[in-house]
Amino acid sequence: MTTVTGARHGVAFWLQLGFTLLVCMLLVAPMLLSLLAGVTENYLVGIESGLTTRWIAEVLRGYSDTILLSLQVALACLAATLVLGVPVAYVLARRGNWLTRLFEELLTMPIAVPGLATALALIITYGGVGEFRRSWLFILVGHVLFTLPFMVRSVLAVMSAVDLRTLEEGAASLGAGFARRFFTIVLPNSLPGILSGSLMVVTLSIGEFNLTWLLHTPLTKTLPVGLADSYASLRIEIGSAYTLIFFVMVIPLLLLLQALARFGQPPR
Amino acid sequence: MSRDPLRFEPVPVRLNACAKTFPGGTRALEPIDLEIAGGETVVFLGPSGCGKTTTLRIIAGLEQPDPGGSVFFGSEDVTALPIERRNVGMVFQSYALFPNMDVAQNVGYGLRVRGIDRRRRDARVGEMLAMMQMEALARRRIDQLSGGQRQRVALARALVVRPRILLLDEPLTALDAKLRDGLRLEIDRLLRQLGITAIYVTHDQGEAMALADRIVVMSGGRVVQIGTPRDVYFRPADPFVADFVGTTNRLQAQAADGRLHVLGADVPWAGATGPLAVLVRPEDVRLDAVTGQAEAKVTTAMFLGDRTRLVVETGTGETLSIDAPGRASFAIGDTVRIAIDPDRLLAMPL
Numbered sequence: 168m169t170t171v172t173g174a175r176h177g178v179a180f181w182l183q184l185g186f187t188l189l190v191c192m193l194l195v196a197p198m199l200l201s202l203l204a205g206v207t208e209n210y211l212v213g214i215e216s217g218l219t220t221r222w223i224a225e226v227l228r229g230y231s232d233t234i235l236l237s238l239q240v241a242l243a244c245l246a247a248t249l250v251l252g253v254p255v256a257y258v259l260a261r262r263g264n265w266l267t268r269l270f271e272e273l274l275t276m277p278i279a280v281p282g283l284a285t286a287l288a289l290i291i292t293y294g295g296v297g298e299f300r301r302s303w304l305f306i307l308v309g310h311v312l313f314t315l316p317f318m319v320r321s322v323l324a325v326m327s328a329v330d331l332r333t334l335e336e337g338a339a340s341l342g343a344g345f346a347r348r349f350f351t352i353v354l355p356n357s358l359p360g361i362l363s364g365s366l367m368v369v370t371l372s373i374g375e376f377n378l379t380w381l382l383h384t385p386l387t388k389t390l391p392v393g394l395a396d397s398y399a400s401l402r403i404e405i406g407s408a409y410t411l412i413f414f415v416m417v418i419p420l421l422l423l424l425q426a427l428a429r430f431g432q433p434p435r
Numbered sequence: 436m437s438r439d440p441l442r443f444e445p446v447p448v449r450l451n452a453c454a455k456t457f458p459g460g461t462r463a464l465e466p467i468d469l470e471i472a473g474g475e476t477v478v479f480l481g482p483s484g485c486g487k488t489t490t491l492r493i494i495a496g497l498e499q500p501d502p503g504g505s506v507f508f509g510s511e512d513v514t515a516l517p518i519e520r521r522n523v524g525m526v527f528q529s530y531a532l533f534p535n536m537d538v539a540q541n542v543g544y545g546l547r548v549r550g551i552d553r554r555r556r557d558a559r560v561g562e563m564l565a566m567m568q569m570e571a572l573a574r575r576r577i578d579q580l581s582g583g584q585r586q587r588v589a590l591a592r593a594l595v596v597r598p599r600i601l602l603l604d605e606p607l608t609a610l611d612a613k614l615r616d617g618l619r620l621e622i623d624r625l626l627r628q629l630g631i632t633a634i635y636v637t638h639d640q641g642e643a644m645a646l647a648d649r650i651v652v653m654s655g656g657r658v659v660q661i662g663t664p665r666d667v668y669f670r671p672a673d674p675f676v677a678d679f680v681g682t683t684n685r686l687q688a689q690a691a692d693g694r695l696h697v698l699g700a701d702v703p704w705a706g707a708t709g710p711l712a713v714l715v716r717p718e719d720v721r722l723d724a725v726t727g728q729a730e731a732k733v734t735t736a737m738f739l740g741d742r743t744r745l746v747v748e749t750g751t752g753e754t755l756s757i758d759a760p761g762r763a764s765f766a767i768g769d770t771v772r773i774a775i776d777p778d779r780l781l782a783m784p785l
Contacts, residue, residue, distance in 0.1 A: 330529065336497055337531030339519045341545035341596060351544075355535035 202414065205407035222408035226397070230409065233393035234416065236303060240389060241372040244310040248368045251311070252318035253361060257353060259319070260326035271323075275316045282377025285312060290381065303387045309378040314371050318364040325360030326353075366424035373417055390416075443631035445473025446509050446599040448494060453504035455489050463489045465657045466504070473509075476626050476633045480643040481653035482679070487636045488604060490653070494634060495602050496521045508599050524593030524631075528605040530585045532577045538588050539564070539573040545596035563595045582610045586618060590625070600632040607642060619645050640680045644668065652676050674783055677714045684720070684755045688713045688782075695777060699751045700728035702777045712783045717744065717756040719779035722763075727772025731755065736765040747771060 205223065208216035227234075255274070259267050277285050289309055294300050331353060338348045354361070376391040383392050390413060398406040448471040455464040464486040471477050479487035492498040494506060496518035505514040513521050532541050539560050546556045564570050567587045572580065580588065586606060593601060606622070607615045623646050626633050637643055643650050644664040652660045652667060660672035671677035674685060688697040688711045695704035697713060721727075731747035734754070738761065745757045745765060757773065759765065 329534070330531075333527055333529055333531045334533060336518070337525070337527060337533070338544065338548075339497075339517070340495065340523060340525035340602075341592065342519050342522070342548040343544075344519055347548060352533060352535070356533070358535075 198414075201407050202411050203407075204404055205409070205411040207404060207407075210403050210407075222402075222404045223411065225405055226409045226412055230388075230390075230393045230397070233388045233390045234412065236387065237373050237390035238416075240303060240307055240310055241369050243307050244314055244372040245365055245368050247307070247311045248315050248318040249361070249365070252315050252364065253322055253354070253357070255315075256319045256322035256326055256357075256360075257331075257349075259323055260331055271319075274319055277312045278316055282309075282313065282375075283381060285309065286378045286381035301384055301386070306379055306382045306387060306389065309382045310372045310375055313375065313378055314368040317367040317371065321364035321367065322357055322360040325357050329356050331356070362424065362427045366421070366427075369424065370417065370421060373413075373420075443474075443597065443629050444599070445475075445630055446632050447471060447473045447507075448600060448632060448634070449507040450490070450494070451505045451507070453490070453493050453500040453506065455486075455493060455498060456501050463656055464493075467658055469651065469658075469661075471632060471634065473632055474630045475648045476635065476646055477649050477651060478635045478637060478643040478647035479651050479653060480637060480640060480647075480680070481659075482638055484655075485653040486656040487638075487651075487653050489656075491602055491604055491634060491636045494600070495523055495525055522596070522599050524596065524598030524601045526586075526589045526593050526601070526603045526606045528608055530589040530606075530609075532585055532588055532592070534577050536577070537573070538569065538575050538577070538580070541577065541588055542592045542595055544592065549596065559595055563591045567591045583614045583618060586610065590622070594629070594631075598631075600634065601626070603633065603635040605637055606635075607637070607639070615642075622646065644680070650680075652679065654679075671714070671781065674712065674714060677781065682717055682756055683714045684717065686713050686715065686753055686755070687711075688780075690782075695780070697775070697780075698729040698749050698753065698773070702728065702775065704777055706780075706782045707784070714781040714783060715755075715775055715779060717758040718742075719776065720755060720757045721774045721776075722757065722759055722771050723774040724772050727774040729773055731771055731773055733765050733767055733769045733771060736767060738764075745771075747773065749773075 203214065204210050206218050206220065207214055208219045259271055286309055289305070289312075290300075293305070293308075299305055334352050334356065335348050338352045343351065374391060375389070376395065379389050379392055380395065383389065388396070390409075394406065394409050394413065397409050448469075450467055450469040452466045452468060453464065454462070454466040456462050467486075467490060469490075479490055481487045489498060493500050493504070496506075496513065496516055500506065500514065505512055507513065508521070518525075533544065536544065539557075542563055543556050543560045546559060551559075560573075561570070564573055567590065569584065569587055569591065572584060572588075577585065577588070589606070603622075607618055610618065619642055626646070635642075635646055644667075647664055649661060650664055650667045651658055652672075654675055660667055660676050662670070667676060667680050671680060671683075674683075677683040678685075686697055688695055690696070690704050690706065690708045690711055693704060694701045695706070695711075695713070729749050729751075731749040733745055734748050735744075735746040737744045740761055742761045743759045743763060743765060745759055747755050747757060749755065755773070765771075
């Protein structure tokens with residue numbers, strides 16, 4: 168068997184396979200080690216010191232509010248980007264002129280500009296509004312600014328591909344007014360884009376650190392900010408346990424959204 | 436498509452001075468006045484950019500005519516109504532079927548919009564699918580249909596809401612030739628059976644002649660000729676129409692004293708005098724070794740089954756297309772004698 172396979176795949180194949188596995192190792196190994204550290208009794212001694220869940224318990228005791236806040240911000244951010252982004256993408260898809268193209272470019276600015284700069288701009292502008300500055304909504308605004316272009320882009324890509332104009336004309340010829348066309352034709356046919364946009368927005372929001380680090384207050388810490396906190400000031404086992412919790416949270420979410428995105432695409 | 440005919444109310448359509456200027460100043464359509472009788476099938480025929488689709492879209496309500504223009508369905512002025520309130524049925528070139536719905540949902544969409552309850556909706560969709568012989572496809576997704584099936588779904592979807600008029604925008608263009616011929620017959624039968632006022636846009640003269648009660652030939656945003664298919668074919672208003680509808684030969688001629696000098700020979704002539712261009716169809720040129728007026732050399736012989744299309748060059752250096760019977764065979768370089776009946780010639784001013 169081996170000789171047959173070996174004959175079928177040349178040296179180049181095995182070299183490529185080896186290289187691919189090596190790259191995977193380099194990527195996965197640190198994650199695995201970090202996860203392992205989160206359940207190790209004493210990282211300096213190593214795995215022989217035994218496995219424990221007490222670091223996880225400690226993180227949950229100290230940082231569960233950051234986890235909840237991160238989820239809250241991510242979901243609110245998703246809602247906001249859906250409500251803002253889908254109509255924006257629709258207008259951009261239906262009306263292609265210099266103004267909409269300019270708007271599209273402007274919209275992507277927060278991706279190009281470093282998060283810290285965006286955050287600073289927000290603080291300079293709204294920092295004086297005390298109630299707002301202190302609330303989690305301040306972080307939400309930053310996240311929406313940052314993630315909106317991803318939502319708009321992915322919805323726009325799908326909308327541009329399905330010839331919305333003609334579909335809508337078809338619906339209109341059958342008597343459908345704007346609202347009905349939007350909800351029965353535009354939205355369902357943009358679903359793959361909306362789902363993949365949602366996937367990106369939630370993931371980006373949960374993991375966002377740059378902006379959030381400047382925007383947060385001691386009372387509005389998100390998970391990544393808490394993570395940085397624990398890395399900086401606590402035992403490495405606690406930081407690692409924190410990472411573990413992040414993975415447990417975010418991976419099912421990613422898988423779910425991936426599955427949804429696949430479901431939304433027409434079968435080929 | 437031959438089951439129970441749903442008869443439609445024949446609604447006449449009138450266009451008054453409808454012009455269209457697009458932003459940026461491009462004049463897509465010169466002012467057009469047109470009366471379409473109830474139940475009539477009118478075909479807008481012309482090359483791309485001639486204004487035929489713009490006219491259709493103005494009738495549909497997808498475009499507004501320039502100020503001053505108006506559109507009437509019967510006695511109702513619909514100019515200000517958007518398409519969704521005109522109650523028209525429209526079949527698009529790309530069909531515009533909704534990919535998020537199956538066949539039955541597509542066909543039922545217009546009924547759903549009209550708030551018709553599920554039971555009656557299902558019944559009417561079933562009826563319509565039966566008429567189109569598509570019951571078996573009711574639960575198919577659009578991307579599981581062939582081009583011809585999509586075309587029928589589009590027709591069914593447009594007709595099920597009992598529109599006042601039916602608009603078809605190059606509905607057969609996306610299909611291959613064989614299918615096109617079959618569907619052309621079906622559409623023709625359907626339109627006659629339903630008695631609905633239908634407006635059909637195409638650039639294919641064969642489609643236009645087969646389907647139309649009247650053809651509106653358009654060019655450069657203008658109506659060039661309106662007439663029955665026979666009118667347009669046998670009495671084209673100008674060389675453009677003659678050339679666009681069917682194939683035609685254009686010859687130089689000189690007329691004087693009851694004689695027309697053409698292809699180096701004289702034939703009796705009662706028409707206009709002076710230097711003329713005369714048009715003659717390939718099937719109106721005969722090959723006649725005895726009475727033929729002019730000699731010509733075969734330069735191309737294309738066997739088409741039912742006939743052989745010859746291209747010949749005459750002694751005067753003019754090139755003609757001629758239809759010869761399919762069973763006669765020719766070789767390049769053969770010499771033939773051609774005969775033209777003066778009453779088959781159409782004179783055009785130079």
